[in-house]
Amino acid sequence: MRIGIVYTSVSGNTEELARLLHELLIEQKYRSQLMNITDFPVHELAEYDAIAIGTYTWGDGEIPIEMEPIYNEFKGLRDKKMVTAIFGTGDRFYPHYCGAVDTFKNALKTNTNLAVTLKVELLPQKQDLSKCKKFVELFTERIQTSLQ
Ligand SMILES: Cc1cc2nc3c(=O)[nH]c(=O)nc-3n(C[C@H](O)[C@H](O)[C@H](O)COP(=O)(O)O)c2cc1C
Known part of the structure; x- marks a missing residue:
């Protein structure tokens, strides 16, 4: 079982x-590789059984340029067995709050087994912990189901 968390x-x-989601996965006895997108070879994507993508939002609700290769890889992939999750931070000041999360969500929903989505405003705070725990719960539940 190969689980990755790839973020920008x-x-x-x-x-x-x-990092918080990575720690919560460890607490649930799931080992995952935490990687910045700059260290992630996009051609290895299909080798993961489960992957969580983390992104901020740029421009007018857009995905950051460094996430475009992995986004395009997902768009070209058809693997309904790969469990995925998408999380991100954004700022409600902008009209398209966490727009990059929504863009990834659409591609992952169509092409993979999307388990869960999470949006957090700016830096995670104490009050975000319960949604983060829920995120990990839904992600790991889907991983378990995919093994059956
Ligand atoms: C030029 C610029 C454009 C942004 N556009 C958006 C946006 O459209 N929607 C949004 O939710 N946040 C937007 N943000 C806010 C960032 O996504 C937010 O600060 C995020 O938490 C940054 O993540 P990071 O600290 O991981 O880089 C923008 C920020 C900047 C500087």
Whole structure:
């Protein structure tokens, strides 16, 4: 079972969220590889049984440029067995709050076994912990189901 968490982050909010989700997975006895997109070979995507993608939103609700290759890879992939999850941080100040999460969500829903979506405003706070735990619960439940 190969599980990955691949994220991008400029000012650290999404990285913090990715680290938190990684820790919560460890608490549930799931080992995952936590990787910045810059360290992730996109051609290896299909080798993962489960993958969680983390992204901030840029421009007018857009996915960051460094996430475009992995986004295009997902769009070209058809693997309904691959369990996926999408999380991200954004700012409600912008009209398309966490637009990049929504864009990934559409592609992952069509082409993979999308388990869960999570949006957090800026840096994760104490009050976000319950949604993060729920995220991990739904992700791991789907992984278990996919093994049966
Ligand atoms: C130029 C610019 C455009 C942004 N556009 C959006 C947006 O359209 N929607 C949104 O929810 N957040 C937007 N944001 C906010 C970032 O997504 C948010 O600060 C995020 O937490 C940054 O993540 P990071 O700390 O991981 O880099 C924008 C930020 C900047 C600087």
